[in-house]
Amino acid sequence: MNPKRIYLCGPIMDCKLGEIKDWRTRAKERLAGRFILLDPMRRSFRDNEIDSANEIVEFDLQDIRDADLILANYSKPSIGTAMEVFYASHNLGKFTIAFSPFEFKNCSPWMARFCTKITPDLESALTYVERHF
Numbered sequence: 001m002n003p004k005r006i007y008l009c010g011p012i013m014d015c016k017l018g019e020i021k022d023w024r025t026r027a028k029e030r031l032a033g034r035f036i037l038l039d040p041m042r043r044s045f046r047d048n049e050i051d052s053a054n055e056i057v058e059f060d061l062q063d064i065r066d067a068d069l070i071l072a073n074y075s076k077p078s079i080g081t082a083m084e085v086f087y088a089s090h091n092l093g094k095f096t097i098a099f100s101p102f103e104f105k106n107c108s109p110w111m112a113r114f115c116t117k118i119t120p121d122l123e124s125a126l127t128y129v130e131r132h133f
Contacts, residue, residue, distance in 0.1 A: 004068040005036045005066055006037050006068070007040075007066075008027060009073065009088075010024070011076055012080065019075075023122050024037075026122060030126050038063040038066065040056075040059070040060050069097065070094050071097050072097070073099060074107070074115070097118075097119065097128055097129060098115040100118055
C-alpha cells in the first residue's frame with residue numbers, strides 16, 4: 001500500500017521564517033515514514049516577478065492535485081491558504097484538516113465550510129491524521 005500524500009498548506013506571505021517553517025518541520029518529523037509530505041517551501045523562488053508568481057501558484061496547485069489530503073495552518077487569515085483550501089475541497093473533493101487557535105464562531109465561514117475538520121492545534125491535527133489515515 002502506498003503512503004498517503006499530505007500537502008502542507010499555510011500562510012507564507014508576510015510571515016516570519018519561523019511561522020512558515022516550524023509547524024511544517026514538526027509535522028514532517030511526526031509523520032515521517034508513514035506519509036509523504038508535500039511542503040511548498042522545498043522550492044526556492046528568489047524574485048517576485050510575475051513569472052515566478054505564476055510558477056509558485058502552479059507548483060502549489062500541482063502539489064494539491066497530487067495530495068490525498070490537505071493539512072492547513074489556519075493560525076491567521078491568508079488569501080493563499082484560503083484559496084488552496086477552497087481549490088482542494090470544493091474543486092477536487094479533498095479531505096482538508098485545519099488547525100486553528102480561533103474559536104469556531106471566529107473562524108471565517110469560508111474556512112469552516114471548506115475544511116472537513118478543524119482542530120484547535122497542530123498536535124490535535126496530527127493525531128487526527130494518524131488515527132484516521
